Each structure stands twice: as C-alpha cells, then as structure tokens.
Amino acid sequence: MSSNKINITFALPNLLPGGAERVVSYIAQNIDSKKFNSTLLIVGYSKDASYDIKGIEVVYLEKERVLNGIVDLYKYIKRTKPDIMLSAIGHLNTVTAYMSLLFPKTKFVAREVNVLSVLATFDKPKKCNLMGYIEDKRFNFFSKVICQSQDMLDDFNKNYNIKKDKLVVINNPITDDFKVKKRISINKPIQFITVARFDKEKGHPRILEALSKVSFPFHYTIIGRGAEEMNIFDLIETYNLTNKITHIPFTKEVPRYLAESDLYLQGSFVEGFPNAVIESCMVGTPILAIDAPGGINEIIYSNINGKIVSNVEEFTQALEQINANYSFTPKLVSNSVNTRYSGEFILNKYETLFLNLAKQ
Known part of the structure; x- marks a missing residue:
C-alpha cells in the first residue's frame, strides 16, 4: 500500500x-x-x-x-x-x-x-x-x-x-442512477406505495388505519418483510383491505415500483434518514408523511415534493384530498433532492x- x-x-x-x-x-x-x-x-x-x-x-x-x-x-x-x-x-x-x-x-x-x-x-x-x-x-x-x-x-x-x-x-x-418518470397524470385507481421493514417503529398500522377510511378506489403496494408481518396482515384483514394490497417481500426493482406509484406513504414513528423516501423523490413520486424525528423535515419540502402531517386523522384527510389536489411535477420532485443528497x-x-x- x-x-x-x-x-x-x-x-x-x-x-x-x-x-x-x-x-x-x-x-x-x-x-x-x-x-x-x-x-x-x-x-x-x-x-x-x-x-x-x-x-x-x-x-x-x-x-x-x-x-x-x-x-x-x-x-x-x-x-x-x-x-x-x-x-x-x-x-x-x-x-x-x-x-x-x-x-x-x-x-x-x-x-x-x-x-x-x-x-x-x-x-x-x-x-x-x-x-x-x-x-x-x-x-x-x-x-x-x-x-x-x-x-x-x-x-x-x-x-x-x-x-x-x-x-x-x-x-x-443517493447510491443509484434514477430515471425521472415522465407520466404526470395519476393512475386510476390511484397507486400508493411504502418500502420499509415490518417493524413496530415503521408505523404500518397507522397507514392501514388511514387507508381503511378513504372513500375512493386505490391500490397499495407494500415492499418489505420483518417481525411484524403476521400482525400487519391480520390488520389488513380486519380493515378489509386484502384485495387492495399487494405485498412484495423483496425486490431489486424498487425504483420501478416507486415510479409506477402516485404517492409514497410514510408512517414511521422514528427514522434515521429514510433512503426509500429520497429514492421515491428521485423518480418523481412525492411523499405523504406523518411527522417523526429522523430527517423527514429535512427531506420533504411542503407542496414541492410532498406533505407532512401531524397524525393519522390529518393523514386520512390528506389522502381524501389527493385526487383533487394532486399538483406535483415529477421533475421538480426529483430536483428537490438530487443535489442535496x-x-x-x-x-x-x-x-x-x-x-x-x-x-x-
């Protein structure tokens, strides 16, 4: 040497x-x-x-x-x-x-x-x-x-x-090259996604509770696995969401799934600095997050690459308004993070x- x-x-x-x-x-x-x-x-x-x-x-x-x-x-x-x-x-x-x-x-x-x-x-x-x-x-x-x-x-x-x-x-x-999606209009039904371990601090039940209350058609993709998997799927059944959810335990094609989605749902109680949130922004998919320590407020710029709310009730309200108020531009969402990180x-x-x- x-x-x-x-x-x-x-x-x-x-x-x-x-x-x-x-x-x-x-x-x-x-x-x-x-x-x-x-x-x-x-x-x-x-x-x-x-x-x-x-x-x-x-x-x-x-x-x-x-x-x-x-x-x-x-x-x-x-x-x-x-x-x-x-x-x-x-x-x-x-x-x-x-x-x-x-x-x-x-x-x-x-x-x-x-x-x-x-x-x-x-x-x-x-x-x-x-x-x-x-x-x-x-x-x-x-x-x-x-x-x-x-x-x-x-x-x-x-x-x-x-x-x-x-x-x-x-x-x-940002450790990979991400292509910004060109599609601006949202899917019908609207497509949601979360990429996270199935651990208690990741807050999946908060997202599921909110989704159980929305009044419009949607599909939700969850990528991840972990200790809370059984409890999460019991909750999916309880909320009668089984037919609206696709679970992918592991994939190397996370960027593709992020790009195909309209909104990333973040329900964690605490984070370090969530890679999946940055990656979602990189492909042009904005974030709806419940406020939590660990970098959420550093990454998300309100109404530019997403929105931060305080609790499940506000999360549900934001979801209800998403079809009428979706005004995010993929390129602007991506630009909000690609230089900083x-x-x-x-x-x-x-x-x-x-x-x-x-x-x-």
Whole structure:
C-alpha cells in the first residue's frame, strides 16, 4: 500500500439487504482512491452478501454474530493497523468503541442509524442495567459519531451527553442512477406505495388505519418483510383491505415500483434518514408523511415534493384530498433532492471528515 494514502477500514456486521449496508459499502467503494486505501470488513458470511463489491478488498470473518467475531476483529486491526476504522450499526459499534482503547493510533468512527432515545421506546428486549450502561457510553470512545440527520445529532447531544464537536451530520447519499418518470397524470385507481421493514417503529398500522377510511378506489403496494408481518396482515384483514394490497417481500426493482406509484406513504414513528423516501423523490413520486424525528423535515419540502402531517386523522384527510389536489411535477420532485443528497456531494463530506481526522 502506498504510504501517503490514508488506510480506512469500513466494518459491517453483514452484507444482507439494508440501508446501512448499502450506504457504507457505497462509500467504501467510491471514496477517492488517490487519497484513500479502502477495505470493507464483514463480520458475517460471504454467502449472504447481497451487494456486488468492486474495486476494493473485502474481508469476511465468516462469523454468525458480532460477538463471535470479536477475537478475529481484534487480530485484523492489530495486523492491518488502519488509520481510520468506521463501523456501523449498534452492536458492532459497541464492540469497536471499547476495542478502540487497545489501538490508540487508529481513529475510530461510528455511523449510527437511528434516533436512539425514540427507538428505545418501542418493545425491544430489555437489557440488564450493566449492558445498557455499556451501550449508552460507547459513543464517548469514538473520535467522531456520524449522524444521518440533525434530529439524530440533537438526540445524541441531549440524551447521551455527547459533545457537539464529536458529532457530525452526513446524510445518506443517493447510491443509484434514477430515471425521472415522465407520466404526470395519476393512475386510476390511484397507486400508493411504502418500502420499509415490518417493524413496530415503521408505523404500518397507522397507514392501514388511514387507508381503511378513504372513500375512493386505490391500490397499495407494500415492499418489505420483518417481525411484524403476521400482525400487519391480520390488520389488513380486519380493515378489509386484502384485495387492495399487494405485498412484495423483496425486490431489486424498487425504483420501478416507486415510479409506477402516485404517492409514497410514510408512517414511521422514528427514522434515521429514510433512503426509500429520497429514492421515491428521485423518480418523481412525492411523499405523504406523518411527522417523526429522523430527517423527514429535512427531506420533504411542503407542496414541492410532498406533505407532512401531524397524525393519522390529518393523514386520512390528506389522502381524501389527493385526487383533487394532486399538483406535483415529477421533475421538480426529483430536483428537490438530487443535489442535496447526490453521491458526489455526500462523498465529499466523508472525504473531508477522513482527511481532517488523519491530520489530528
């Protein structure tokens, strides 16, 4: 390796389909190779990789869980001595935070994926006091913590007492080329779509409640799967929506489905920085969202690329008015996000962060 380049390792638990996996692997592959030597370290199995990684070294520890990979992770850092190590997702960040104490010459950076204090209000397995304390204090050991939204930064500062000079907001980049749809008129019946994991914080029941009250024909496509799937489909039956809904567990053609839809429905209680919302805008499909922490207010410009409402009642009212008041132009919807979150713009922010860390 050229000694004048900054050696960076990007670490992930796995390469299964997911926003963090896609964004981190994109950054790893696309940062300036004239300035950085980039390696992608995956704790999990190579057979599970859902992303085709090109142009950089990929190291798989071939472990089922992060906990099982601690020793091999330690050996890797000791052997390669990266200048910077960026890890993503909570449990891996906990491990790298405390491992940083053993490698003072490496700058450790965490990329977190949610507004954690809000996420903690949902029914997650209760941790013992000691484990909760260890996880909450992990952020103190990083050189920098990357927040996907201003809401996330404010949460870390207020609820975890992390000083603002250790926090930096870098939004998620647009990682693919999206074609803006040409169709301006809406479908008959109108087509709605949501792309999200079936978890409680994603708020699918709020959307279904609103859809059960609208008085016009529609079709709703849900792309995703997860722990709440059975409960969600029970609710679909209860609301008598079965014939109006198509469920797609997983597809690599999300942009096509987004472009074929008229309105993206966002019901989350909390987000990190929702990739699907940005992607929907990129193809020209506007958003109707219930207000929630995690970047919604940063992405959506009212009446330009969507609308934010306060609750299910207002969401239902906005749906009822959509046929009469639909005035969004696909090109304007796309333009509202394509500069702010372009790959080039976000990559520049990462590169600036890494260069500044290397100088310290």
